[in-house]
Amino acid sequence: MRSKIMPLLIAGSLALLATGCGSDSGGSEGSATPKPDGPVLPQRLEKPPAMPDEDKAQPSPAADASFSENLAYELRRKTLDMAKAPGKITANCPADVSSKSGTVVTCKTTYEGLEVEWSVRIGDKAAFSNNYVDFTATPKQGILTRDGVARLLYGNYRDSIDYALCNNIPKAVLVPLDVKSKYACEVVMKGKQPTGYSEPVRATDAGPRSF
Incomplete structure (x- = not known):
């Protein structure tokens, strides 16, 4: 690319x-907690702080x-x-x-x-x-970062997201560019429980993507 x-x-x-989002499986009628579609991912990503001023960073x-x-x-x-x-x-x-x-x-x-x-x-x-x-x-090659993925997900879902779950994304890692990586995340909306349904993330030269 x-x-x-x-x-x-x-x-x-x-x-x-x-010079993607997670889905609510719903569970059976009358269930207090929906049954996850798959294993719940172990890494919880909180909302990252704002990026520093670029002119100061570079x-x-x-x-x-x-x-x-x-x-x-x-x-x-x-x-x-x-x-x-x-x-x-x-x-x-x-x-x-x-x-x-x-x-x-x-x-x-x-x-x-x-x-x-x-x-x-x-x-x-x-x-x-x-x-x-x-x-x-x-x-x-592409660079994928934990905070970059968190920034993407919280930016996409804004006030609707409670937190994100991922499968242990490193602080920073090299990955193939524009290809779905082995790392995946689920967005958990406010008032909802994890479903176990996740979407892979990928690196692009303009930042991480989840579609």
Whole structure:
């Protein structure tokens, strides 16, 4: 899957930047508690705190930063967007990477020590300004985080959700991109009991998904 990253303005001649739900089984009539459809998942996820301000989490490069440094900054932002959870992020691109359209390069980012390779293709400069450069960046793996999944589920169901149950999602883990993972969750609504019915979650370059 390829994603288009809209460019960001940078001072200087190099300007980069290039930039499911659970169901209630109901149980038998008259039952006080519905019988679960399957085993109740062991990991309870509470609502996570709000994400920190992105500019503070990933400070912009200096005005005289190189094209490589600006590109690395954009990939740190993309990595944070994929994880949807605060964490230590690093990024590295070849120092001699060119801003010429058609340039293809491999960069690496880490999130809490988990390394992801990105295939980056530099696009054209914007017609209205040479200070804008388009590029596409495709990660070879996905990052799935416990807080990111919780943020997704509580964001999807808002005031209706009581809590979420999952099958022991690590704090952060590498998984195939855009493929249903081995991790699954059930959303328990307010006033309801767990049903044992869960949906798998997957990693995308824009954060976790549960469909």
